[in-house]
Amino acid sequence: MDLRIFTEPQQGATYDTVLRVAKATEDLGFDAFFRSDHYLHMGDADGLPGPTDAWITLAGLARETKQIRLGTLVTAATFRLPGVLAIEVAQVDRMSGGRVELGLGAGWFEQEHQAYGIPFPGNRFDRLEEQLAVVTGLWATEVGKTFSYEGAHYRLTDSPALPKPAQSKPPVIIGGHGPKRTPRLAARYADEFNMPFASIEDTERQFGRVRAAAEEAGRSADDLVYSSALVICVGKDDAEVARRAAFLGREVDELKENGLAGSPAEVVDKIGRYAAAGSRRMYLQTMDLDDLDHLELVASQVAPQLG
Structure with missing residues (x-):
């Protein structure tokens, strides 16, 4: 079971704070650092000092x-044109030496679009499908050849790709709870399917839909990695668990x-049940970015028991 740290910096974090968590993620032996x-900001957080892109x-x-x-869970298709996104991801991938992953979703939080003047169209899933076609098509185009695309929402002509x-x-990475279009889209474009914040039963059911969609598309269901995302709140004792839950x-x-x-043992047991449902990777949503002791506890007392 891969363990990945997944953060929500819009709730209030500077780049320096995010960097500190990412370095701790690496030093403690986690597989990856992802961010929203x-x-x-959402909920009661004030969002200070403001968002980081x-x-x-x-x-x-x-x-x-x-x-x-390094990656996103998930980039909103409403925020970027697909050609620009393909360039951004490719550049960051080169800057990292080939360590980047792209989680891409339709975008859903209308209020943030209103707050920053970003269009919030009603046909977001259709746009997401076209974005996936464009981004992957640009990357797949051989050097020296060009890429063109004619869609309802995006048109590219003779791009050098x-x-x-x-x-x-x-x-x-594609994820979500949708029973029909989401599995079909994952079967066509995804290397990984992520089921976020779902019960074990719903996770197993959705994984089954994605596996069936992959087979129907002429692809082995095992070509995809299946993953889950859940909030993490571990403590050495009940008081520590309660303190982190209160945060x-x-x-x-x-x-x-x-x-x-709960305790490390309780968390190990529950992750094991997600593994039995088909999950091979767990994104640990970590909300308190100043609590590096939390990461150390997971790394020292949870990760070693997962094999």
Whole structure:
């Protein structure tokens, strides 16, 4: 089971804070550092000092880290034109020496679009599908040849399809709960399917849909990596678990039901149940970016028991 640290910097974090967490992620032996792609805080957070752009942040981290994978869970298709996104990801991939992964989603948080003057169209899933076709098509075009695309929302004519990423193709992550279009899209474009914040039963059911869609598309279902994302709240004792739950503004029992919470043994057991449902990678949503002791506890007492 790969363990990846997944952060939400829009809730209030400077680049220096994010860098500190990313370096701790690497030093402690986690597989990857991922961040959200949002420009506005959610819930009761004040968001100070303000948002950091996901791909500018990852460009900095690409030069400041050496081993961990880096990516978004997930980039909003509404924020960037697909040709520009393909360039950004390819450039950051080269800056990192080939360690970048692209999680791409349709975009959903209307309020942040309103706050920063970003269009929020009603046909976002259709746009997402075209973005995936354009981004992967640009990367796949041979050097010296051009790429053209004619869609309902995006049109490219004789693009040189440059620059190329360091990897032959940065892994593309698609996720979500949708029962039909999401599995079909994952089967066509994804290297990894992520089921975020879902029960074990719903996770297993959605993985089954994606596997079936892959087979229907003429692709082996095992070509994809299947992953989960859940909030993490571990403590050495009940008091520490309660303190970390309070930071999240949530109850311990609710977190144990809907996240990864409790003692290291409890969390190991629950991750094992997700593994039995088909998950091979776990994104640990880490909300308190100043609590590096939390990461150390997971690295020292959870990770070693997962094999």
